[in-house]
Amino acid sequence: MAIRPNTLGGAKLPSQSRAAHSQEAVEVLIVGGYPPPTGGVTIHIERFHQFCQKERFPIRIITQFNSAPHKDVLRLKGGAVIQLFHLIYLILRFKGKIIHIHAARFNKLLYGGLPMIWAASSKVKILTYHTDAGASAPKGALKQWALKRILSRFEYLICVNENQKEYFANNLGITKNKLLVIPSFIPLQNIPDNVSGEIRDFVHAARKRVDYLVISTGYLTEIYGYDMIIDAVKDIPGKTIGIIFVFYTSTDKTYQKILSRKMKSFPNIWSFQDLSSDDFFYLIQHSDVFIRANREDTYGMVVGDAITLGTPAIASNVCKRHEGAILFESGNIGDLREKIITTLEDLSEVKKRQPAFSEQNFATNVLDLYKRILSEKL
Structure with a gap:
């Protein structure tokens, strides 16, 4: 031929x-x-x-x-x-x-x-x-x-x-x-290894400031529920919790202003924009909990990625989620707060109960x- x-x-x-x-x-x-x-x-x-x-x-x-x-x-x-x-x-x-x-x-x-x-x-x-x-x-x-x-x-x-x-x-x-x-x-095929020194240094410094790190990622738009995460975390007593937001591509300017004001009221919160894949997954891997608070969603592939990397994932119940995800009632700040508290209180056991790597x-x-x-x- x-x-x-x-x-x-x-x-x-x-x-x-x-x-x-x-x-x-x-x-x-x-x-x-x-x-x-x-x-x-x-x-x-x-x-x-x-x-x-x-x-x-x-x-x-x-x-x-x-x-x-x-x-x-x-x-x-x-x-x-x-x-x-x-x-x-x-x-x-x-x-x-x-x-x-x-x-x-x-x-x-x-x-x-x-x-x-x-x-x-x-x-x-x-x-x-x-x-x-x-x-x-x-x-x-x-x-x-x-x-x-x-x-x-x-x-x-x-x-x-x-x-x-x-x-x-x-x-x-x-x-x-x-x-x-x-x-x-x-499925995620490789554990991130080409990680920038800046991100490694950030994680090291953040760990010295807080007891736990929670992370959420997505477009900077209202449906991702970042404001809800701040409201849920800020009233948790006893432990210092840091929040990491990783935004990519689309930005709703109006919501960005609202979220920016709310972020200023919280002492330990950091945001990143359009990270490389390795930096992105390194942050998820080295956080204690991943949160997907979307008010609308179709699956949330990153929920499965977090679980694959050994990070417990809490997600809204708006759609079918990856096996092992901890679900909370969408829009319910109290339920999200409760799921965060119970997950952090029993973190080592929660990690042990997570499903093995999915071959699907x-x-x-x-x-x-x-x-x-x-x-x-x-």
């Missing part, structure tokens, strides 16, 4: 005929974030990429972020409009069969969805949606109509939980044969889908 190279922004992509399939051929193009920054979607895509490398299944990734250099990852540059035109060009140039888009906001799909769908009209199009669909749905009849039109053009929509699947079917009119439920969790890897489900699509189209 003759293989001729084609290019994707400088990264050479092997092509192939429809008559045969080679492991060297690149048949899948993923559009989505790649770290840094470190967040739920970017971590998911990075780990899926690592999984595909181990399986010798080549993929290419297009990201809008200034991600770490990698031969399989192309970074879009420029402003939003230039990035969109560049993305359309690259999709048109891609010779493979599958375009897999990862999204965490419907507004992003409304902005660039139709041009992407047009550019990928000859491909099998897959969408994985990582956010609570009902909570992030656009308002207004015109936007709802446009969103339904865009979503209907995908051959497959991957939902990360059953509630999301029901919303797509019942509220957005997506036929159920297009909807697949595949949770986003892909939902990346396998996605790769199986790719292989099935390719076998059907060859």
Whole structure:
């Protein structure tokens, strides 16, 4: 079989005929974030990429972020409009069969969805949606109509939980044969080792100031419940507790001001922005408790990561959580405070009761889908 190279922004992509399939051929193009920054979607895509490398299944990734250099990852540059035109060009140039888009906001799909769908009209199009669909749905009849039109053009929509699947079917009119439920969790493969001296020094200094460290991570937006964590921790008597917030990508400026005022009232609180993956997970690993106080959520992959790293995780009961997570009633500060107290009082026993490392890897489900699509189209 003759293989001729084609290019994707400088990264050479092997092509192939429809008559045969080679492991060297690149048949899948993923559009989505790649770290840094470190967040739920970017971590998911990075780990899926690592999984595909181990399986010798080549993929290419297009990201809008200034991600770490990698031969399989192309970074879009420029402003939003230039990035969109560049993305359309690259999709048109891609010779493979599958375009897999990862999204965490419907507004992003409304902005660039139709041009992407047009550019990928000859491909099998897959969408994985990582956010609570009902909570992030656009308002207004015109936007709802446009969103339904865009979503209907995908051959497959991957939902990360059953509630999301029901919303797509019942509220957005997506036929159920297009909807697949595949949770986003892909296990952490490596303990962080390339940690900056600054982060190591911070942990050492913080440990001297407080008895316990609790940590929470996510977008700097209201749904993550950072204010609730401060309110829950500040009234706990007897022990000095420090709070670490790690924010990434999106920021709600109004909520940022509210949270900033609340943070000033608490003596031992620190925040970081857009850390590297190793620094991010090192902080989680060296904290006593991880807290996921989201008012809306789909799974919270980082909850599973915390448990994998040996850090007990307390999470709101808004969705299915990773095995071993300690749940509290969403929005209930008193219940969150009680869960923090009981966890810290019995910390060594809580850690002993945590489940062993989970071998379940939902990346396998996605790769199986790719292989099935390719076998059907060859």
